[in-house]
Amino acid sequence: ATSTGTTIVGLIYKDGICLGADTRATEGPIVADKNCEKIHYIAPNIYCCGAGTAADTEFTTNLISSQIELHSLSTGRKPRVVTAMTLLKQMLYKYQGHVGAALVLGGFDATGPQLYTVYPHGSTDKLPYVTMGSGSLAAMSIFESKWKPxxxxEEAINLVQEAIEAGIFNDLGSGSNVDVCVITKDDTQYLRNHARPNERGIKEQSYRFPRGTTAILKSSIEKLVTVTEGDSMDMSL
Known part of the structure; x- marks a missing residue:
């Protein structure tokens, strides 16, 4: 299955929430997608980063997004982040970890900025800054040394970018670009490919070499014997 490998992070800053993710998806040792989207829409004021099995993160966030939309329409209110978190954890717990979705859920609602991690078995954490995925330790080392209330x-975006880049450069499962999502009371800004730390450079020289560049040490030309269908081959010695 395609895995998102992944470094995903989130933090609370003065005016809201800042989420970040890399853009590499892997199939074993192969890079399956160099520029995939790991920050998923839940509601206009709630977004969710996904690590783990790519299909599981995508379908799980889509399912909860539709449930949140129906909930909003029936209550006539803006959805709360804790509602999305509860729906996610109840669904994941039901499948006992077989749905491989490790999530960072963030949003801004009537109670202010909210940030959660949701683990594949259904447990959750509510913290001021979080990291998930195979590059989470590299990202957390940046947060623990530089985060402040x-x-x-600008400081929040720069710190999220630095944390994701730590994952990109120190974890083989993470790579390519940095996506950022900033959620405030008034609006949400999704900065796709906010940073491109792995731009492909120009080759120093052409690797097309003219005939004769490499010396021919020995040549041997032999005539091939073809046998047309129906003819018997003479096997006598």
Whole structure:
């Protein structure tokens, strides 16, 4: 199955939530997708980063997004992040970890900025900064040394970018670009490919060589014997 490998992060700053993700998806040792989207829409004020099995993260977030939309229509209110978190954890717990979705859920609702991690077995954490995925330890080392309360928007985006880049450069399952999503009380901004730390450079030289560049040490030309169908081959010695 295609895995998102992944470094995903989230933090709370002064005016809201900042989420981040890399864009590499892998199939074993193969890079299956160099620029996939790991930040999934749940509601206008709620987004969710996914690590683990790519199909599981995508379908799980789509399912909860539709349930949240129906909930909003029936209540006539803006959805709360804790509602999405509860729906996610109840669904994942039901499948006992067989749905491989490790999530970072963030949003801004009536109670302010909210940030959660949701593990594949259904457990959750509510923290001011979180990381998930195979590059989570590299990203967490950046957060633990540089995060501070009441950061401004620019500081938050820069720290999220640095944390994702730590995952990209220190974890083989993470790579390519940095996607960022900023959620505030008034609006949501999804910065697709906010940073491209792995741009393909220009080759130093052409690798098309003219005939004769490499010396021919020995040549041997032999005539091939073809046997047309129906003819018997003479096997006598």
């Amino acid at each position: 009441n950061m401004n928007r």
